[in-house]
Every structure is written in structure tokens, then in C-alpha cells.
Amino acid sequence: MIDILPDAYLWVKVLHVISVISWMAGLFYLPRLFVYHAEQVDAGTATDRMFQTMERRLLRAIMAPAMLTTWLFGLALVVTPGIVDWSMIWPWSKAAAVLGMTWFHMWLGRQRKAFAQGDNRLSGRRYRLMNEVPTVLMIVIVASVIVKF
Ligand code: HEM
Numbered sequence: 001m002i003d004i005l006p007d008a009y010l011w012v013k014v015l016h017v018i019s020v021i022s023w024m025a026g027l028f029y030l031p032r033l034f035v036y037h038a039e040q041v042d043a044g045t046a047t048d049r050m051f052q053t054m055e056r057r058l059l060r061a062i063m064a065p066a067m068l069t070t071w072l073f074g075l076a077l078v079v080t081p082g083i084v085d086w087s088m089i090w091p092w093s094k095a096a097a098v099l100g101m102t103w104f105h106m107w108l109g110r111q112r113k114a115f116a117q118g119d120n121r122l123s124g125r126r127y128r129l130m131n132e133v134p135t136v137l138m139i140v141i142v143a144s145v146i147v148k149f
Contacts, residue, residue: 005080012080016073023070024138026063027101030055030108031131037115039124055112067105074098094144097137104133 005012037051078084084091107130114120143149 002079002081005076006082009077009080009083012073012076016070016077019066019069019073022062022066023105024134026058026066027104027108027134028131030058030063030112031127033058034108034111034115034120034122034127035124035131038120038122038127043118052116055115059109059112063105063108067102071102088148090144090148093149094141097140097144100137101134101141104130104137 033051033055037048037055041047041051078091086092111120111122111127114122
């Protein structure tokens with residue numbers, strides 16, 4: 001398996017970046033949905049149920065599979081001979097930011113459940129602030145993989 005990775009390298013990277021884009025789209029959009037859900041929607045209404053459906057589908061149909069394939073193709077790149085030099089800083093800064101991104105995904109999952117149970121305790125302002133987390137992590141990740149400091 002490891003033998004074919006050098007030949008497949010660029011295609012694996014194509015699949016990695018496609019997965020990343022799909023995952024990031026959800027990581028940016030779901031907290032925005034939570035802002036409107038928290039500020040504009042009364043629990044138990046038809047609109048509440050519509051938001052819950054959109055949030056559940058976004059997480060399950062797009063974000064979860066995209067996170068899985070981002071990790072899968074990302075780890076395939078990690079084990080491709082000659083790609084990652086662990087004596088440099090960038091693999092570590094990227095790994096730390098990617099773990100942060102994965103934590104953020106899990107946090108969004110917990111908040112989705114809270115909305116589904118009518119038990120959201122966070123304000124729209126709080127979700128707006130949390131929306132900055134994936135932006136900061138994305139900057140760290142992209143600088144790490146492109147500049148390779
Ligand atoms: C989930 C775990 C992840 C792992 C294990 C991982 C690992 C890697 C590795 C080893 C490379 C190859 C670098 C090279 O070809 O020199 C790469 C490329 C890349 N990764 Fe990730 N990555 C992950 C998540 C992410 C995320 C969340 C983003 C964006 C926010 C991202 C963005 C990119 C980009 C844009 C490239 C292409 C860089 C280039 O070729 O210049 N990755 N990734």
C-alpha cells in the first residue's frame with residue numbers, strides 16, 4: 001500500500017483538498033445557522049424544526065463524511081515517503097490546528113444536539129465569536145502547508 005503512495009501523491013492531495021473545502025464550508029456555515037437559530041427562532045415552532053433538519057443534514061451528510069476523508073487522505077499524505085519532515089515546525093503547527101478543527105467539529109455536534117433537545121443555552125453573540133475559531137485555525141493550517149517554515 002505504502003509503495004503506491006508516491007505515484008498517487010498528487011491525486012491523493014487533490015482528494016484531500018476537495019475534502020477540506022467541503023468540511024470547511026460546513027465549519028463556517030453551521031455556526032451561522034446557530035446564530036440565526038438562537039436569535040430569531042422560538043423553540044417548538046415549525047421554523048425551529050426546519051433549522052434542526054438543516055443542521056442535522058449539514059453535519060451528517062456533508063461535514064462528518066468530509067472530515068473523515070480529510071483525515072484519511074491527509075494521513076495518507078503523512079505516510080507518503082519524503083513529504084513530511086518532522087524536524088520542521090510546520091507539521092506540528094498544522095497538526096495542532098487540525099486537532100483544534102476536529103475539536104470544533106465535535107463542539108458543533110454537541111450544540112446541534114442541544115438545539116434538538118430544546119436546550120440551547122448559548123447566545124447568538126457567542127456563536128458569532130465561535131465562528132472566528134475555524135478562521136484562525138485555517139490561517140495557521142494554510143500558512144503551515146504552503147510556507148513550510
Ligand atoms: C485532518 C488531518 C489533516 C492531515 C493529517 C493533513 C495532512 C496534510 C499533508 C501531509 C499534506 C501534504 C503537504 C505536501 O504535499 O507538502 C497536506 C496538504 C494540504 N492540506 Fe492538509 N491535512 C489535514 C487537514 C487539513 C485541513 C483541515 C486543511 C485546511 C483547512 C488542510 C489543507 C491542506 C492544503 C491546502 C494542502 C495542500 C498544500 C500544498 O500542496 O501546497 N489540511 N495535508
